Amino acid sequence: MGLPLHPHVMNIGYVGLGKMGSGIVRSLLRTGHRVVVYNRSREKAEALAKDGARIANSPAEAASDSDVVMTMLSDDQAVEQVVLGDKGIASGLRRAAVHISNSTISTALARRLAQEHQQRGQGYLSAPVFGRPEAAEAKKLVVTVAGEESLIERFRPVLDAIGRKTIAAGSEPWQANAVKLCGNFMIASMMETFGETYAVIRKSGMQPQMFLDVMNELFNSPVYANYGGIIANERYEPAAFTLKLGLKDIRLVLAAAEETATPMPFASVLRDNFLSALADNQEDLDWSSVAKIPARNAGLK
Amino acid sequence: MGLPLHPHVMNIGYVGLGKMGSGIVRSLLRTGHRVVVYNRSREKAEALAKDGARIANSPAEAASDSDVVMTMLSDDQAVEQVVLGDKGIASGLRRAAVHISNSTISTALARRLAQEHQQRGQGYLSAPVFGRPEAAEAKKLVVTVAGEESLIERFRPVLDAIGRKTIAAGSEPWQANAVKLCGNFMIASMMETFGETYAVIRKSGMQPQMFLDVMNELFNSPVYANYGGIIANERYEPAAFTLKLGLKDIRLVLAAAEETATPMPFASVLRDNFLSALADNQEDLDWSSVAKIPARNAGLK
Amino acid sequence: MGLPLHPHVMNIGYVGLGKMGSGIVRSLLRTGHRVVVYNRSREKAEALAKDGARIANSPAEAASDSDVVMTMLSDDQAVEQVVLGDKGIASGLRRAAVHISNSTISTALARRLAQEHQQRGQGYLSAPVFGRPEAAEAKKLVVTVAGEESLIERFRPVLDAIGRKTIAAGSEPWQANAVKLCGNFMIASMMETFGETYAVIRKSGMQPQMFLDVMNELFNSPVYANYGGIIANERYEPAAFTLKLGLKDIRLVLAAAEETATPMPFASVLRDNFLSALADNQEDLDWSSVAKIPARNAGLK
């Protein structure tokens, strides 16, 4: 009779079931939402079926009965294909339903998606996330969201269901993507600072781990502890996030900054060093392996 | 009878009573050490007399009856003068007694001090500290120490008395100075990353404080929170540490790296931006005001 | 009957009649070639009619009766439109006829043009040029050409007709575009070196013109003399080549280098400085006004 039992239960489509996407879907299911999933390779969808997800045969189908369809894909090209391609989300999503993009994409594509959806009477929010697969699974992501305020409010419960904190960045979807890209730049810059200092430390006859101990006292940040440790131990495999994708993000933050005529000299140095790492066949190592470049430039190994 | 026997009570001379030095002296006095102090302008010494310090009339006098004399001065020149100048520490310190330098000085000067003291049969340790005046007062500094191992062990209690953590960097004193300079470079780099991202954020129509909220979730570091806030609010006065001294430290880290033929491209960018800030009359602002340069280069204010 | 009077007279279409294109057309006409021209705004075509050019009503028409159609347009977008758009060159050019692009475009577009023309049985050469409008008119351009060797040989007389030197860069058209972009990077770097040194010279109480006199003795290069003079006198208007187009070229050289994973740290600094100049509303000044950035960063004016 009358009102639904759980006022926030929504019908959610989810497209892109890599480690991040799968973790997010599990968080959504645990919160009680109904989720229909799609992934190019079906096995990943089937793994989630056990947890209660329904499987769709195309992005369009995942979108068709949903209040909201969410996407987590690796780059602009994949998002364009899934949204605007054949049997894509845009063709399946109902008018007034909404697409929320969790992917780290360019601000340019975010603007285009906003426009494409608007032309179809659909809503669009950018809601990229910070955090690793474990955080996705454990509902501990940090979510940045941007777009029309009323839409943000309507879907805030969904975002709260996948992260520990949701921060609204602005009223235009691409703004959240700029925030995400700037955040990744902050992390990559930190990696470079470890790369440069460890080179000095090593060439001065000291241990990187000792320097890391000092930095842990100083910064007292889990991000410093984590990456500082990976770089000190050169533990670049398996990659949590590949150098190739890291380069993509540096390229995108430079592009986002260029749109507003903002120079980013540190990002320029990073771009050069990521390229040098690529030239040295590090594309599939963890992106923190960019720290090998300052070491090599100091004549180390 | 009378005072309890405290195995670690030492006779300590302390030269250089700025905010940092005075805080350290208070920590030493509270731990029960006997401290004789010297400062060029006598008022600062007198302020500590109330807390139990004895006042010396020269660096040499502060050193003469001490097991150890410690120094905290603003730059190489001041340290050279106080140690090797007229009525300097080197002339007053007994054989076998030790000089511990807490200042942020060049690795080159640390090597010279080690040599000068050795020629006089005196010991020398570099023990630069991380932390602000409040931390000095509250015994919460992070202390990096380097030099002969037996000396470090002998004076570890003194170092433990001024900080929350003492980390040994190596057996040559200058190594601790390299660590300190690298640490300051890490902090200055973080400032630049805020400068660049806030410029993008502002030109993209968003609030730096919002971005800082995201970064606080991400890095969860008091250093990020502190400097991120100062830069977001452009609260560069009063300076906790002046831009002029910050430039000095960047210059010194580049010099330390050059001794081992280690390029530091981020430090090079920082040097350029500190110089540009100097050219813009920011020398007495807080060193975090280096973040004004990327803002200005993006056409902001 | 028998052989044509002048073995090299060709039927040439020319699209894009800015200063450079018009100068080239005049050189072609003077050499005896038959030229049919097209320009979006017809006045420029009419100015050439007096010199013997025939006027076409579309790029396709300019191409339709020609052995070769040449293009000189300001950027990738304009070239795409003129070649692949409605009534574009690709639709008008006969099989076996050839398109020679004189524009400074991306290596990526050059590859696409090669492919598009090939699919239509048409030939394609990239033949970007170095030199200013006066040089175009006076047949003094330096021409870099790349593409299939037999095509280069066939059209070498046409290229020799527009420049004082034709240099073959390789067998793939985009290679010539890489050369042109690298050349523009060399020039832009030289501008930056004048910007940096003039700043030191001025702040040291000396005259840029004096320093230029020394550099003219040293380098003895007309390019140094020309740009060194423009920058010394800050004569940035009227622009021979706008800063906006200069930024485009720096962007394109970085993109070309990225395709082969080649870092270009000087180009990265240039990109930052061009962006800073853009943020300071210099887009319509001469591109050499990028030299204002190091001056401003030194606190000058």
Add this chain to the structure above:
Amino acid sequence: MGLPLHPHVMNIGYVGLGKMGSGIVRSLLRTGHRVVVYNRSREKAEALAKDGARIANSPAEAASDSDVVMTMLSDDQAVEQVVLGDKGIASGLRRAAVHISNSTISTALARRLAQEHQQRGQGYLSAPVFGRPEAAEAKKLVVTVAGEESLIERFRPVLDAIGRKTIAAGSEPWQANAVKLCGNFMIASMMETFGETYAVIRKSGMQPQMFLDVMNELFNSPVYANYGGIIANERYEPAAFTLKLGLKDIRLVLAAAEETATPMPFASVLRDNFLSALADNQEDLDWSSVAKIPARNAGLK
């Protein structure tokens, strides 16, 4: 009777007889000046005795009977020693006689020399030179001179005797050193631009020599032709000017710029790359071998 009256014949002491110094002395002798020479290793002095030079046994002796004593030494330390050390020039030079320094030294040392000489009633001019040993011998150097105007005028004939052009930079001697250092920075920057572009060219399947041909057409400068050729052929031995000395000059131009709070981002990149080359044991190769760094950073060889 006897020698012709030559109004400009002077008594000249010359200290420092490396390739440059020896070439200059020969130019002076050919012009009719009387020259007394000193060099630490006497053989080089003896080689000049055949050409008419008299040999002195110390810098002081070379200075003692001279109207002017000139010096050409490799670095600040050597100049300090020769001028202010035991039996140094300052102790031998008469009041009102003048020291002209041809060496590439720091602006700081130039200021100190000016002061030291002034205190002794002696004159001082900085007159660093551009050009290689062959140019020194052939009287084809470009001379930059700074100091008191009347002194410059008095000794202009001497400077005209060693170069093809004498340019006055300012009234304070150090200004000429700033000009010389800026000039060397211009040349080093050009090397880096060849390093970066050749890397792109090679990775794009083209020949550096072809690119150099284009640049020679474009810049038409002997300096480009010379260094572009050395770098294209990687002909870094024997060194005309070692990388180690090149690094010294980059360090000095950065120091000169720092004195006036002038950032030089290209010079910062150069410093990083020279250090990287040093870490790779290139110290005795020609300084143009700094171009190996961008090649290596692109994964070449």
